[in-house]
Amino acid sequence: MSETKMTLKDFKPDQEVRWCPGCGDYAILNATQKALAEIGVPKENVVVISGIGCSSRFPYYVDTYGFHTIHGRALAIATGVKVANPDLAVWVATGDGDAMSIGGNHLIHALRRNVNVKILMFNNEIYGLTKGQYSPTSPRGKKTKTSPYGSLDHPFHPLELALGAGATFVARTMDTQPKHMKEVLMAAAAHEGAAFIEIWQNCHIFNDGAFKDWSTKDTRDDNTVVLRSGEPMVFGKDKEKGLIVDCHGNSIVDADKAMTWDASTPTPVPAYLLAALDREPDMPRAVGIFRQVEQTTYERDVNAQVAEVKSTRGLSSLKDLIYTPDAWTVD
Amino acid sequence: MSTEVIRQEDVVIRFAGDSGDGMQITGSQFTETTAMVGNDLATFPDFPAEIRAPAGTRAGVSGFQIRFSSGDIFTPGDTPDVLVAMNPAALITNYQDLKPGGIILVNSGAFNERDFKQAKLDSNPLEDGTLSAYRVIEIDINARVSEALADSPLNKKDVLRCKNFYTLGLMYWLFSRPTQPTLDWLAEKFAKKPELVEANQTALKAGFNSGSTLELFQGRFTVAPVEDIPKGTYRNIMGNEALSLGLAAGAKLAGLRAFLGSYPITPATDILQYMSAMKSHGVVTAQMEDEIAGICTAIGASYAGMLGITTTSGPGLALKTEAVGLAVMTELPLVVVDVQRAGPSTGMPTKVEQADLNQALYGRNSEAPLPVIACASPADAFDCAVEACRLAVEYMTPVILLSDNYIANGAEPWLLPDLDALESFKVNRAEAGDDFQPYARDERLVRPWAIPGTPGLQHRIGGLEKEHLTGNVSYDPENHQQMVELRQDKILGIRKTIPTPHFDGADSGDLLIVGWGSTHGAIHTAVMKPDKPDQKVGHLHLRHIHPLPDGLPEIFARYERILVPELNMGQLARYLTSEYPQFKFESMHKVMGKPFKAAEIRARITAMLEDRS
Numbered sequence: 018m019s020e021t022k023m024t025l026k027d028f029k030p031d032q033e034v035r036w037c038p039g040c041g042d043y044a045i046l047n048a049t050q051k052a053l054a055e056i057g058v059p060k061e062n063v064v065v066i067s068g069i070g071c072s073s074r075f076p077y078y079v080d081t082y083g084f085h086t087i088h089g090r091a092l093a094i095a096t097g098v099k100v101a102n103p104d105l106a107v108w109v110a111t112g113d114g115d116a117m118s119i120g121g122n123h124l125i126h127a128l129r130r131n132v133n134v135k136i137l138m139f140n141n142e143i144y145g146l147t148k149g150q151y152s153p154t155s156p157r158g159k160k161t162k163t164s165p166y167g168s169l170d171h172p173f174h175p176l177e178l179a180l181g182a183g184a185t186f187v188a189r190t191m192d193t194q195p196k197h198m199k200e201v202l203m204a205a206a207a208h209e210g211a212a213f214i215e216i217w218q219n220c221h222i223f224n225d226g227a228f229k230d231w232s233t234k235d236t237r238d239d240n241t242v243v244l245r246s247g248e249p250m251v252f253g254k255d256k257e258k259g260l261i262v263d264c265h266g267n268s269i270v271d272a273d274k275a276m277t278w279d280a281s282t283p284t285p286v287p288a289y290l291l292a293a294l295d296r297e298p299d300m301p302r303a304v305g306i307f308r309q310v311e312q313t314t315y316e317r318d319v320n321a322q323v324a325e326v327k328s329t330r331g332l333s334s335l336k337d338l339i340y341t342p343d344a345w346t347v348d
Numbered sequence: 349m350s351t352e353v354i355r356q357e358d359v360v361i362r363f364a365g366d367s368g369d370g371m372q373i374t375g376s377q378f379t380e381t382t383a384m385v386g387n388d389l390a391t392f393p394d395f396p397a398e399i400r401a402p403a404g405t406r407a408g409v410s411g412f413q414i415r416f417s418s419g420d421i422f423t424p425g426d427t428p429d430v431l432v433a434m435n436p437a438a439l440i441t442n443y444q445d446l447k448p449g450g451i452i453l454v455n456s457g458a459f460n461e462r463d464f465k466q467a468k469l470d471s472n473p474l475e476d477g478t479l480s481a482y483r484v485i486e487i488d489i490n491a492r493v494s495e496a497l498a499d500s501p502l503n504k505k506d507v508l509r510c511k512n513f514y515t516l517g518l519m520y521w522l523f524s525r526p527t528q529p530t531l532d533w534l535a536e537k538f539a540k541k542p543e544l545v546e547a548n549q550t551a552l553k554a555g556f557n558s559g560s561t562l563e564l565f566q567g568r569f570t571v572a573p574v575e576d577i578p579k580g581t582y583r584n585i586m587g588n589e590a591l592s593l594g595l596a597a598g599a600k601l602a603g604l605r606a607f608l609g610s611y612p613i614t615p616a617t618d619i620l621q622y623m624s625a626m627k628s629h630g631v632v633t634a635q636m637e638d639e640i641a642g643i644c645t646a647i648g649a650s651y652a653g654m655l656g657i658t659t660t661s662g663p664g665l666a667l668k669t670e671a672v673g674l675a676v677m678t679e680l681p682l683v684v685v686d687v688q689r690a691g692p693s694t695g696m697p698t699k700v701e702q703a704d705l706n707q708a709l710y711g712r713n714s715e716a717p718l719p720v721i722a723c724a725s726p727a728d729a730f731d732c733a734v735e736a737c738r739l740a741v742e743y744m745t746p747v748i749l750l751s752d753n754y755i756a757n758g759a760e761p762w763l764l765p766d767l768d769a770l771e772s773f774k775v776n777r778a779e780a781g782d783d784f785q786p787y788a789r790d791e792r793l794v795r796p797w798a799i800p801g802t803p804g805l806q807h808r809i810g811g812l813e814k815e816h817l818t819g820n821v822s823y824d825p826e827n828h829q830q831m832v833e834l835r836q837d838k839i840l841g842i843r844k845t846i847p848t849p850h851f852d853g854a855d856s857g858d859l860l861i862v863g864w865g866s867t868h869g870a871i872h873t874a875v876m877k878p879d880k881p882d883q884k885v886g887h888l889h890l891r892h893i894h895p896l897p898d899g900l901p902e903i904f905a906r907y908e909r910i911l912v913p914e915l916n917m918g919q920l921a922r923y924l925t926s927e928y929p930q931f932k933f934e935s936m937h938k939v940m941g942k943p944f945k946a947a948e949i950r951a952r953i954t955a956m957l958e959d960r961s
Binding site: 032059060061062064066069076077080081082083084085086087090093094095096097098099100101102104105122123126319320322323326327330331332333335336337338339340341343344345346347348 | 380383384386577578579580581582583584593596597600601605607609626627628629630631632634636637638640641644645646647648649650651652653654656670671673674678764765767770800801802803804805806807808809810811812820821
């Protein structure tokens with residue numbers, strides 16, 4: 018990549034940002050612009066692609082190439098862009114409705130193919146743009162305009178879904194911790210492959226406080242464990258508590274007995290156990306990088322195969338295409 | 349004994365058997381050999397959707413019809429001269445299509461009580477008088493092929509699987525075709541299994557030799573090569589293959605790499621298969637998770653500078669609809685191929701229909717005009733695919749190309765194009781500069797194609813309405829009116845680049861037949877060889893359906909009546925009525941999953957002309 022020095026300003030366009038004042042989206046936009054500036058990819062090589070929803074306004078607010086597509090399809094379009102030009106840095110902004118519901122199919126297939134795109138999934142557990150209906154990540158029992166007596170759906174756990182689809186990079190961060198978010202975004206950008214990042218994003222209009230038990234200043238130290246490979250899984254105000262995860266039951270221990278985290282194990286099971294902590298009310302929730310493993314990317318493989326066939330078979334002219342050996346001539 | 353050789357101008361053969369009997373291979377091998385002999389030909393495979401329906405049942409019958417001639421022909425023929433029936437089900441479902449006095453060759457080895465039961469027959473049709481109007485030739489192919497392969501290492505079941513090549517050999521003898529092309533094909537096809545090469549070659553030769561030794565026939569037939577065939581190089585081509593070649597050639601003519609995003613669907617799947625094998629031409633294919641992903645990856649590839657293509661059939665086009673609208677709004681090049689099949693819903697996937705015209709013309713939310721073109725024959729699919737690429741690239745628009753099942757699986761000799769005569773297309777690339785605007789338009793109203801990775805051209809596009817010139821999101825009422833009109837006028841402007849359509853028969857008179865798509869052959873045959881020589885009938889066939897070419901009202905005015913035959917309930921007729929209300933378009937429709945017969949068109953012509961007098 019280029020050595021060009023860029024600043025936050027380079028990625029701010031002249032467009033007026035139209036999210037509700039106080040929305041968590043602002044923090045995500047800011048962290049992304051900062052990360053892009055720090056990575057130093059020339060901005061003409063960055064493409065931001067989105068589907069439909071509040072989060073999907075994102076491309077208008079980053080001064081790069083941008084494509085605001087249709088509901089749920091951002092990842093399919095991003096796959097086409099990457100295959101056409103693997104050198105582009107493609108970032109996808111999507112939400113829990115766009116990615117988990119209408120676009121669920123494209124999400125799991127983009128992950129299993131390992132298309133090198135950075136997927137920022139803004140999870141606010143609600144449909145915001147349509148003004149407050151339950152989403153595929155809303156907890157069961159959630160009362161919304163379309164579930165006045167409580168939602169009967171069991172929610173998706175985004176990280177489990179991504180791990181199950183074979184994602185090579187899975188992470189979680191939150192809108193209240195911009196520094197951590199930038200750290201995760203930088204790691205995602207450096208990853209050669211699909212990067213799935215769930216971002217807890219507060220919709221203070223339709224679902225205020227959805228993550229308050231884990232994301233606020235008062236709660237996050239005691240209720241979240243930050244995963245960093247090579248570091249012990251400790252948490253608490255003074256990092257006094259440690260975590261041990263095990264298929265047969267997880268436990269909270271003294272910090273010095275905590276397990277050391279490794280996001281690159283051949284098996285995704287440890288990451289899955291950490292993701293599944295969300296299901297246990299008495300356990301902290303994990304954030305940070307759950308999984309990071311190497312695997313060839315779809316777009317490189319596709320183009321390499323074309324190049325390979327071209328070089329071994331030759332026969333690439335229009336004449337070769339049409340005038341094949343089975344043709345006969347009438348004189 | 350010496351066998352009499354009878355010259356024939358024109359022969360129609362139908363091979364029919366169980367779907368496990370290999371009739372499609374038999375038919376296509378007969379076709380390849382016949383093409384090399386120099387006959388004109390047309391084929392019509394007709395097979396069930398079930399890969400393997402229960403053996404011996406009527407549902408499992410697979411057919412392949414070929415017509416070959418020493419003159420020009422345009423359809424696979426209305427009524428076969430010869431029916432090859434490999435079992436009772438094949439016989440009973442096909443014999444009524446045969447010409448009176450036609451030849452029926454039956455494999456009597458498959459005419460046992462169990463076979464009758466499977467075919468739901470109470471008696472043996474060979475004995476109960478059913479076939480009294482035909483010349484029936486019985487041969488126990490099962491026994492003959494077992495004898496011929498007595499020394500083969502293959503087991504009994506595999507030996508019997510060679511019976512289609514025995515049958516093919518016999519038909520080669522009967523119609524004086526060489527066996528060598530198929531012997532060569534077998535050697536290549538089964539190169540890794542020499543025992544299969546040996547067995548099938550032996551069966552083919554045994555079948556051929558049995559023609560003279562068994563004395564089943566009173567004579568052999570010969571169909572002379574076409575004499576006044578235009579000079580040039582030919583290939584025998586199926587519609588889906590020609591269409592694939594056209595798409596690949598179209599991308600080359602635009603100087604672009606082709607990207608095909610698709611999802612398997614009958615009868616369009618072959619195109620994805622053919623193009624997946626074109627990697628040496630730089631063609632990139634992606635078999636996606638669904639129809640929507642197929643078109644969306646193609647849109648993404650076009651956005652990033654390739655020529656995006658997606659292929660499907662009617663139900664798949666329905667799924668792609670919203671994304672087609674996105675391509676209209678973002679004005680990106682995109683070719684959408686719909687190989688139509690009988691519907692609605694899943695319908696009859698292996699049967700022909702032309703009923704997606706309305707969907708192609710109107711099947712999108714709001715005002716979303718785009719060019720619609722339709723191919724008329726297997727060879728024409730190449731030219732139409734090239735034309736679809738031209739329109740997509742030169743006008744920065746999605747284009748819908750309509751083919752159908754009959755074209756897709758039919759074959760005909762294709763006079764290969766003169767490569768020097770194929771013109772390259774202009775690509776409307778944006779240049780970096782201070783005044784770049786993503787929705788500024790040239791004199792044809794075409795916006796520039798600014799490709800990610802180009803410094804200085806960063807911009808944002810999407811499905812929201814765009815402000816004229818800047819491309820910024822706009823809810824301004826006047827702007828929306830203007831943009832809707834601009835998008836429409838851009839497409840209508842294509843008219844200037846399309847020629848007056850193909851025209852045959854009388855250039856004025858009693859009746860004009862207006863057709864589109866795969867009905868070309870049947871209409872052309874009916875018009876060129878009418879019931880009565882004094883009938884003054886013309887034939888106009890539309891390739892460009894939207895926009896329509898200029899000059900049509902002048903042509904329509906030269907005839908007393910206008911008939912529009914279609915394999916739907918009158919979709920083109922209604923469209924023409926709305927475009928040209930001053931004319932009356934009489935509809936002739938058929939939705940039986942089968943193409944028109946020339947005789948049906950001919951009968952309607954005669955009825956209409958008598959009605960007048």
